[in-house]
Every structure is written in C-alpha cells, then in structure tokens.
Amino acid sequence: MSQKIRVVIAKPGLDGHDRGAKVIARALRDAGMEVIYTGLRQTPDQIVGAALQEDADVIGLSILSGAHMHICPRVMELLKEKGLTDVLVVIGGIIPDVDIPKLQEIGIRGIFLPGSPMQQIIDFINANVRPRAQAI
Amino acid sequence: MDAPPQKPAAERPGPFTTISGRPINRLYTREDIAALEYGRDLADPGTFPYTRGIHPTGYRGRLWTMRQFAGFGTPEETNARYKTLLKAGGTGLSVAFDLPTLMGRDPDHELSLGEVGKCGVSVVSLADMERLFDGIGLSGITTSMTINSPAPMIFAMYLAVAEKQGASWKTLSGTIQNDILKEFIAQKEYIFPPRQSMRLITDIFAFCAKEVPKWNTISVSGYHIREAGSTSVQELAFTLRDGFEYVQYGIDAGLDVDAFAPQISYFFNSHSDFFEEIAKFRAARRLYAEVMREKFKAKNERSWKLRFHTQTAGVSLTAQQPYNNVVRTALQALAAVLGGTQSLHTNSLDEALALPTAEAATLALRTQQIIAHESGVTNVVDPLGGSYFVEKLTLDMEQEARTYFDIIDRMGGMVEAIEQGFPQKEIAEASYRFQQSVEKREKIIVGVNDFVQEDEEPIPILYIDDSTANRQLARLDDLRKTRDNDKARRALDALRDTARGTGNTMYPLMDCVRAYATVGEMCDALREVWGEYEEVPLI
Numbered sequence: 225m226s227q228k229i230r231v232v233i234a235k236p237g238l239d240g241h242d243r244g245a246k247v248i249a250r251a252l253r254d255a256g257m258e259v260i261y262t263g264l265r266q267t268p269d270q271i272v273g274a275a276l277q278e279d280a281d282v283i284g285l286s287i288l289s290g291a292h293m294h295i296c297p298r299v300m301e302l303l304k305e306k307g308l309t310d311v312l313v314v315i316g317g318i319i320p321d322v323d324i325p326k327l328q329e330i331g332i333r334g335i336f337l338p339g340s341p342m343q344q345i346i347d348f349i350n351a352n353v354r355p356r357a358q359a360i
Numbered sequence: 361m362d363a364p365p366q367k368p369a370a371e372r373p374g375p376f377t378t379i380s381g382r383p384i385n386r387l388y389t390r391e392d393i394a395a396l397e398y399g400r401d402l403a404d405p406g407t408f409p410y411t412r413g414i415h416p417t418g419y420r421g422r423l424w425t426m427r428q429f430a431g432f433g434t435p436e437e438t439n440a441r442y443k444t445l446l447k448a449g450g451t452g453l454s455v456a457f458d459l460p461t462l463m464g465r466d467p468d469h470e471l472s473l474g475e476v477g478k479c480g481v482s483v484v485s486l487a488d489m490e491r492l493f494d495g496i497g498l499s500g501i502t503t504s505m506t507i508n509s510p511a512p513m514i515f516a517m518y519l520a521v522a523e524k525q526g527a528s529w530k531t532l533s534g535t536i537q538n539d540i541l542k543e544f545i546a547q548k549e550y551i552f553p554p555r556q557s558m559r560l561i562t563d564i565f566a567f568c569a570k571e572v573p574k575w576n577t578i579s580v581s582g583y584h585i586r587e588a589g590s591t592s593v594q595e596l597a598f599t600l601r602d603g604f605e606y607v608q609y610g611i612d613a614g615l616d617v618d619a620f621a622p623q624i625s626y627f628f629n630s631h632s633d634f635f636e637e638i639a640k641f642r643a644a645r646r647l648y649a650e651v652m653r654e655k656f657k658a659k660n661e662r663s664w665k666l667r668f669h670t671q672t673a674g675v676s677l678t679a680q681q682p683y684n685n686v687v688r689t690a691l692q693a694l695a696a697v698l699g700g701t702q703s704l705h706t707n708s709l710d711e712a713l714a715l716p717t718a719e720a721a722t723l724a725l726r727t728q729q730i731i732a733h734e735s736g737v738t739n740v741v742d743p744l745g746g747s748y749f750v751e752k753l754t755l756d757m758e759q760e761a762r763t764y765f766d767i768i769d770r771m772g773g774m775v776e777a778i779e780q781g782f783p784q785k786e787i788a789e790a791s792y793r794f795q796q797s798v799e800k801r802e803k804i805i806v807g808v809n810d811f812v813q814e815d816e817e818p819i820p821i822l823y824i825d826d827s828t829a830n831r832q833l834a835r836l837d838d839l840r841k842t843r844d845n846d847k848a849r850r851a852l853d854a855l856r857d858t859a860r861g862t863g864n865t866m867y868p869l870m871d872c873v874r875a876y877a878t879v880g881e882m883c884d885a886l887r888e889v890w891g892e893y894e895e896v897p898l899i
Contacts, residue, residue: 233899238459238475240548243589243675246788247795249899263897264548265471289459290714290824294474318679320714321818338679338712339808342799 228258229353231282234271235264236299237291244316245286251342252284252349268298276306281353287317293326300330310354316340375802379633380591381793382756388748396751401646405741409649411642411754413700414665418741419732425703426728427504427669431456431481432715433828435491438481441718442496448722449729452534454504454705455492456480457514462549464510464883467832477828479715480506484836485878489517490524499527503534504579504669504703509551511538512560512866513882516873519572535576535625535669538564541602541774542581545783546588548895551883554775556890560865561606562613565620567866577620578606579627579669585783586629587675589791592636593757595629596644597764598774598783603648604765605774607656617656621663630696631673632688638744639753641699644668647758670696671705677712681807682819685709690727697731698744704728714821781898788898839876848875852885859889 233249235242242264253259260278262271275283283303287295292315303311314334315327324335334348376384396402403409406416415421428445430453431438442453457480460472466484467476476482483489498521507514515536522532540557543550550557561578568577582599590598603624610620628644630637648666652658672692677685686709693706706724708716716724732738744750771777778784797803804810851872858868865886872882 237473238463238465238471239479240543240550241587242548243587243791246899247589247792250788250792251795253899259899261897261899263895267470289475290478291474298473318713320821320823322823338677339805341809342795 228256229282229349230258230260230278230280231284231349232260232262232271232275232278232280233284233286234262234266234274235286236266236268236271236295237287237289238265239287239289239291240264241288242286244288245284248284248286248316248342248345252346255346257282257349268295268302271299272302272306272308275303275308275311280311282312282314282349285313285315285317287315287319290318292317292319293323296327296332297330300332312349312353314345314348316345378592378636379631379794379803380593380636380790381797382592382636388752390748392748392752393755396755401755402745402751408653408661408664409646410665411646412742412745414645414667416741418700419697419738420741423732423738424697424701425452425502426450426725426732427452427454427703427705428721428725429454429456429504429506429671429705430716430721431458432479432822433477433481433824434831435481435483435488436494437828439492439494439496441721444718445721445725446496446501448725450725452502452504452703453496455506457505457507458482461510461514461879462507464513464551464879466878466880467829467836469880474829476832478824482828482832483514483517483879484832485839485876486517486520486873487835487839487876489514489521493521497527498522498525499531501534504537505534506537508537508540508543508547508549509557510879510883511536512564512869513873513879515564516866516869519870520873529572531574532572533574533576535579536564537581537627538578539581539602539627541605541778542584542599544778544893544895545585545598545602546590546787547584550893552886552890553893554778556886557893558606558609558775562609562615563864563866565610565615565623566613567864568623569615569619573623575623576625577623579625580606581627583627583629583671585787586631586673588787589675589794590787591790592631592633592640593760594764594783594786594790596640596647596757597761599626599628600644600647600651600761601765601768601774604651604655607652608773611656617658618660618663621652621656621658622660625702626666626668628668628670628696628701629673630670630692630699630701632676632692634691634695635750635753636757637692637695638699639750639757641668641670641696641701642742642750642754643758643761645700646754647761667702669703669705670699670701672696672707674707674711677707677709678805678808679712681813681816682709682713684807685712686723686727689724690731693727694731694735694737697737700742710819710821713819714823717820717822719820781896784898836878839878843876848872848877848881851875852877852881855882855885856889859886
C-alpha cells in the first residue's frame, strides 16, 4: 500500500488571484495526492501551522504579487523552527530570474514560472518528496 | 437545410474550437442568420439595440481613448510615469494601486509585508494622492482608478485633490472600478460582506448623481472574470448580470434608473480568439440595451448604451519568448477595436515576468497607435456587421448568456448566486478544462507547448526594491505625528456612526480624507461595524 502524498497549497500575502493555485490543487488531486487548499491571505505562520497540522509532505506556494522575497524566507525559517526541514517546498508564480538562485539558496526546491505544464510539477513532486510518503 | 455533409478527412485533425471550447463549423452561410432581422437585431450604428455600435460615426467621430494602466512604487515614481505616457500621446490616465491599498491595509499591517508598491502605487492618505497628481490638472484629463473595496475612500481623496486644485467637481470626468461583485466572483479583493459592499456602491451612485455628475461611478468588469479562467460567454453573462444587479440595487435604494444608469460603464477582456471576442462585444451591446429598456424600463437612451473599456488578456502572455506577446496583444487589441471599444489598454510584452518597463509600456501604446492610424480599420463603423460567421456567433453568445441570466435569476440574483458559489464554480471548471486542453496539446500556445526554444536570453525587467516600502512606512509614521489626530479621530467616529445607520457614507468619508485619515484607518472603522467577508475555499 502506498500512502498518498499530502500537499498544502497556500496563497500567502494580500493577492487574490487564485486561478493558478486552484488549477494546480486540482491537478495534484487528480494525480492521486491528498491536497489541502488553505484559501487566501495566509500568513507564513498560518501556512506552516497548516503544514504541521496536516502532516504535509509538500507545501506549494502561489505568489504572483512580487512579495516572494519576503514571504519565502519567513516560511523557510518557521519550517526550520518547527523541525519540518524534510517538507518539500515549491513555489509557482511570477518570479524574476534574478530571484531564482536566492530562493534555491534558502531551500525552495521547485520554482515554476507561468506556462509550466502541470505534469512537470507532478513529476517534480513525485521525484523529490521525502521517502516516507512514497511507500510504506 | 440541404448542405452537403462535410468531409472531415480533408481537414486537419482539429478539434476546430474557440479558446473557450466552442465548436466552429467549416463554413457559415445566410442560412445561419436567417432569423436575424436588420432593424430589430442589428440596426445602424447609434441606433437601438446598438449591436453595430453606440455612435453613428464610430471611430470617424472620435478614436477610442488610449488608456494605459500604470502604477508602481511611490506616488512620485508613478507621477513621473504618467507624465511620460501623456507626453507620448496617451489620452487618459489609469491608476494601478498596490495590494495594501486595494485591500484597505496600511503599509505597517502584517499582511502588507513585501507588497508595498509592488503591483501598483502605494496610496496611504490624501498626502500621497496629492503627490500622485502633482502638476497634472484634474479638470483637463480623465482618470480611471482601479479600486474596488476602498473605492469610496480613494475617490474621496481624488475629490479632495480636485478641491485643492480649485477644480469644480462638476467638471471632473473619469471612472472608478467600484465593482465588488466580480471581486467575490473572481479577483477576490473584497473586504466587507456583500450586502454592506453593495450599500457603499449605491451610496456612490446617489452621491455622484448629485455632486459629480460626469463621473463614471462603476466599471462593471468582466476582465477579471476572464482572467480567472472563465469562457467568453461566462465573461459576457456574469458581467452583464452583475451590472443588472447594481441597477436593481440602485432602484431598490430609491434612485430613478435614468438618474444613475448613464454613468455605469463596463470593462471587458479581449482574449486571443479573434472572432469570438468581436462577437462578445457586439452581443453585449445588444443584450444590455434590451434588458435596460425592457426589464428596467429605462427611458433615457444613454441608459441603454453599453460603453466599455477593454484590456488585452494578461493571462495570454507568456514568460517564454516574451516578444511573441507583442503580436498576441496586437491581435487582441484589433479585436477590441473591431468590437467597438470606447477605450483600450494594451498589455506590455514583459508582464508575465514583472510590471512593465517604460520601454515596454511605450511599445504597447504604439501598438494602439498603429491600429488607429495605419491599419485603416477606423475608416468604417462595424466592418464585420453582416458577416455570416460573426453574426451567428453574436446570436449564439447572446442566447447562451440569457440562459445564464435565467439560472441566476432563479437563484434570487447575483448576490445570492455568489453566496452559493455558483459563478465561482463555473469559472473554476472552465479554467481547469482549458488547462487540460493545453496539457493534451489540443490547444497550442506558441513557445509553451509547441515551438519551444531552449536557452532564451533574459529580457530587461522592472525590479521594485524595498525602498518604496521603507519610504511609505516612514511617511506613515510622520503623518501620524504631524496631522491633527483629534480631527482624524472625530471624522472616523462620524464614519462609524453613519455606517451603523443609513446615511450616505461618502460625506463622512470626505471629512476623514480631509483630516488625512489613512486608507487602513477608514477601512478598519467600517470593518469594526460591518465585519469582514471570508470565502469558503473551493477547488
């Protein structure tokens, strides 16, 4: 029996453009993952809290507003504080090239820009998620 | 009808559908539009039901307003961009506010972290509005402001700047978006619950009918509905049905329909499917005129005429091979012009990556100027009128929109439909269907799922650093030290009192603004009285 990969999809910040978050949430669910969508306007604390409570293997952040360089470091710090360092964190949204290495440096492993195929995101999660979720 | 059977074998595999998934026949003939009656359904431009346009002279009389949406960073930076756009031949201003302003939060609120000045200009108090329009006479321009939940506060600031410039409110012309229904449906920049939000809107209708008669009090917007993933027909239907909801609420608030309906304007998306978009604009005019006259019994011709702004589809822009976006935008802009838009924003090539650079924004404006002055399409009104295909599409979309109107009417209205999540679910379904068709490569997006190019050179983009946030935070601090805080507090108390009662909120808001109360303080005062809306997240 393989256990389902548990994914928290979150929209931090003040932005309400949730098309991408919802489409990817549905695609991951259709790909067999357990998806928890937090809804809009979540603070980093709320997102990490949700990941802890839901025993998430993956956090997917959707940020289009340009606030990623403030929000992502805070999420990563809080994950470290809570000991959730093996949670795979991926981000989708409008991310300027210059920020990509900075995000990778703080431990965001998957960065997906507009136009990324859903299958690519699904494959990335399957290949990079912590082992415990894959098969027990 | 005896048309010979079509031979699919002679065609490419297809499917031959629009971007909204509508099947398209190989050929349209007079049979397809046999039911159409010229005088009743089309009529000459400037004549009810205005399918062919609201002006008899089309663009021969006056070109559309080239209105480029812009705003970023501090008010001073945006002020400089406006002066550049006006100098380059732009004919109207359009203000983009940052997310804290749009959500009624001051820069020092927890959720404003990283958002100040990023997606638009940061406007905290009247002092910022004064900086934004410094050296720009408000009586000589038209200004569109994309602001919804805090529309009354921002509009009050604009009026206060006009006061200080000595410009009479009676001469001011422009638009506030002020369309909360589409926020609940699509863009999600709501603050207060639906019914209180509707009250703010009818307060503005009543205030403007008396005090600022030339102002467009609302821009009922399909743009965001489409960007959220709706089909073309859903955009048409939900937008017009939103408009009818505002009209009904205005009538229910005791206003005469002809006293406020002429100041209602619309805002549509122009997406990539060329003919479907043109048909959408034409169907919108016909539907609106008929419903305004027949259902709402409007008698003033101006209440029947659907006037609209158009923006090309941001969602169609790709981060890959960004120069392709210039071509996409040009085609979308041409569809808007052939559909008879009154004003137009063309997106910049770099907007899938960041806010536009000045160069990219200028190229986007030039795209409109080339359509206006080189293509020749402005010589004639409604050049596609009578096309079998376009007229058939127009008819079909009109009927499909009416089907949606019936469903929403049966739910009790748009507010009720939103409360039940109906338009939200319809849009989520459509956007997922579209994404799947892209994944399966039934729909090709050049540079994304075909004709892909590896190792692209990055293009220059506008990067907004944290200096704006720091500057706006310092200014907020300073404002709270230097203004007459008693005066601000008294004005905010008066606003709360009015919110608890039934008076028009615009009058106490003017006093709050004149006392330099911040957007966050004014919205908080109303949050205290009315509470905040929270949606049930659906996927």
